[in-house]
Structures are given as C-alpha cells and as structure tokens.
Amino acid sequence: MMPIFPDEVLRKNPQFKAVLQDLTTNKLNPDASSKLSNQGIKESEDVDKRLTILREELVKAKIIRQRLVHTLNELPADLKEVVDLYISSQNSSTILRKDDEAFFLEGLPLICKSLNKILLEDATDLANMCDDEDTSPYTLPETITNRLTTLETNRLTLHQTRISTLHSTLTLAAHHLNLLTTTLKLIEQTKHGLSSRAQKTQAKHLALVSDSLEGKVRIMQYDALDRLYDPDTLGALEFYREHLEDTKVRLKKMARKAEGELAEYDGFGEQVRRDVEVYARILGEVERVKGEIGRLQSGDA
Structure with missing residues (x-):
C-alpha cells in the first residue's frame, strides 16, 4: 500500500500532490504493485535477474x-x-604477458x-557468528x-505495522482535534459565553445589593443607639459614674484604716508575747x- 499523506501536506506541496496522484492512478495499484503489462513485467523481471547474476559474479570476483x-x-x-602481477593487473586494468x-x-x-583454505576459514568464522550450533561452513548459504527470507x-x-500505526495515529489526531474543538466550545460557553457573562453580571448585582x-x-x-441613649439616660449614667467614683474613694480609705489597725494589732501581740515570757521566767524562779526552801526545811529537821 502507498503511504498516507495528510491533506495539509498535499495542499502545501501541489507538485508532489500531482506526482502522487499520477503514481496512484496511472502507474501503481492500491497494493503498490505495478500496472505495467505482462510483457513489461516479464522484461523487468528478466533485467532484475541478469543484474542479480552480474552483481553476484562481481562480488565473487572481488x-x-x-x-x-x-x-x-x-x-x-x-x-x-605471478599472483602479485595478476592482482596488480586487475587493480590497474593492465594485461598479463602470455607466459605469465x-x-x-x-x-x-x-x-x-x-x-579454498582461506575461504573455508572465513566461512567458518561467519558460521560461528551466526550463533547457531547447526550452522557450518557447508550449510552457511542455506542459513x-x-x-x-x-x-x-x-x-x-x-511496513504493514507502520501503516497500521500511521492510520491509528491519524485517527487519534482526528479524535484529539475533535476533543480540542469541543473543549474550546465548552470554555467559550462557560467562561466567555453569554451564560458566563450573565452569571458575572448577576454576581456584581448581588454584590451591590449586599453593600446597600x-x-x-x-x-x-x-x-x-440614638433612641437608646437619650439625654435622661446619659444623665443617669453620668450620676451613677460619679457614685461609683465616690464609692471607690471610700473603699480605699477603709482599706487604709484596716491596714493601720492590723499594724497596731501586730505590735500589741508582740508586747503580750514578751510579757508572757517574763511571767514564765518569774514562775520558774x-x-x-x-x-x-523545801530542801532547807528538810535539812533542818
């Protein structure tokens, strides 16, 4: 089969497009075989055979x-x-003398x-390179x-796999193109289309309503606040604030007085403790x- 070319390539290369159309229409079949007549095909095959034989002979001679x-x-x-002269004559296209x-x-x-010995050694090396135990210098041509083949x-x-892969690639590219087209349409509809613009306008309207x-x-x-804090209420609150300030001052004075009394009690307690100690010493004495006295009285008796 002929390879497939995208339409874009053919459109950009009109001369190549004409050559391809001539090949696919006039000279080749759909399976890439020639449309020549049987006589032309036979002559072409004969020429190919003769060329193959000549190539083989040239390779052997070389x-x-x-x-x-x-x-x-x-x-x-x-x-x-003599062999050296023969090799030189072959390389320089000269002719050996008749006696030589x-x-x-x-x-x-x-x-x-x-x-034959040297060629057999070469054939043995080639057979060893085949990595096949059944291959020998004598079976090398068949191998x-x-x-x-x-x-x-x-x-x-x-080649067929490549053609199939190319078909699959073109199909995949077509699907990918359709996917991109659909994606762009959806983006246009959802982000830049009428519905998207309507939603954005509605959102702005709702934002303005919210601010209002x-x-x-x-x-x-x-x-x-104005109704709650009228002049009478503010006056009452001011009077209550002054009352709280006075109460705070009185409480501070009472606290200082209590602290002084506690200090006096602390001093009195220290004096009583000293008197008790003196009294205890006197009792002991x-x-x-x-x-x-009792000991002296018992001694006099």
Whole structure:
C-alpha cells in the first residue's frame, strides 16, 4: 500500500500532490504493485535477474581478488610473483604477458587449494557468528538464505505495522482535534459565553445589593443607639459614674484604716508575747525558790 499523506501536506506541496496522484492512478495499484503489462513485467523481471547474476559474479570476483593477497605466503616465490602481477593487473586494468598468464594457469590448482583454505576459514568464522550450533561452513548459504527470507518477511510485517500505526495515529489526531474543538466550545460557553457573562453580571448585582443592605443596617444601628441613649439616660449614667467614683474613694480609705489597725494589732501581740515570757521566767524562779526552801526545811529537821 502507498503511504498516507495528510491533506495539509498535499495542499502545501501541489507538485508532489500531482506526482502522487499520477503514481496512484496511472502507474501503481492500491497494493503498490505495478500496472505495467505482462510483457513489461516479464522484461523487468528478466533485467532484475541478469543484474542479480552480474552483481553476484562481481562480488565473487572481488572477494577472490581480496583473498588472493592472503595466499601469497603459502605459494612458491615464482608463483607468488605471478599472483602479485595478476592482482596488480586487475587493480590497474593492465594485461598479463602470455607466459605469465600460462604460468598462472599452471599454478592455478595450488592457488585454488590455498584460496579454498582461506575461504573455508572465513566461512567458518561467519558460521560461528551466526550463533547457531547447526550452522557450518557447508550449510552457511542455506542459513543466510533463510535469514534473508525471514528478514524480508519481517520488513514487510514492519511496513504493514507502520501503516497500521500511521492510520491509528491519524485517527487519534482526528479524535484529539475533535476533543480540542469541543473543549474550546465548552470554555467559550462557560467562561466567555453569554451564560458566563450573565452569571458575572448577576454576581456584581448581588454584590451591590449586599453593600446597600449593609449600609441600611448601619443606619438602623445608629438610629437604635440614638433612641437608646437619650439625654435622661446619659444623665443617669453620668450620676451613677460619679457614685461609683465616690464609692471607690471610700473603699480605699477603709482599706487604709484596716491596714493601720492590723499594724497596731501586730505590735500589741508582740508586747503580750514578751510579757508572757517574763511571767514564765518569774514562775520558774518562784518554783526554784520554793524548792530550795523545801530542801532547807528538810535539812533542818
């Protein structure tokens, strides 16, 4: 399937839009296959096959030329020199002499043996890189073919998944656009619309009514205070205040008098305590004298 492009992209790129319409209408089917005739398709497939074969041959020749360098150490000196000349001629597009070419062909079995050994080592390394115990240098082509097939299948699956994801993304974007549009409409209706403005106006009106009622209540409060505190009431309160002041003064005088009496009582109590102590000492002395007299009388007897 052809990839989907948003209408905005096509509108901003009219030339690309024309090319895309020509491809999707005249040259490609809905599944991205070609609309060419059977003869054209067959010729195209033949060309692709020939190109594939040529590419494979070129790759093989390139690998052989590259690996020939590693065979020089295992060849005789004269054959090594000829191989070196052959490699140089391949890189510089020069032609070997006939005797060198004949000598090269004579030593070809030995060269192939050494080259086969090196290529087998490379194949073994590649097989080890496959991380598969069943893979060996001899089964490596089959393993690579299977993996390439799996890779191509995964690519097709990934392509289909991407297309499906793109469809889902476009659908999600459309839903998101609808959601944003609805949200903006709701915001306009609730915050900036007629109903919102009406509610704001009503709120301002109620605030003004509240301020007016507050002013009326204050006026009523002041009127009540004026009626409550008339001149007679204020005179009575002033007389009562003076009475309280006089009472306060009298109470202070009484408190000072009581404090003086308490001080006198404290002094009198101290004097009585001293008299009691003196009296106690006198009684003790009298008792002692009586005891002495009694002792003297008992001694005379």
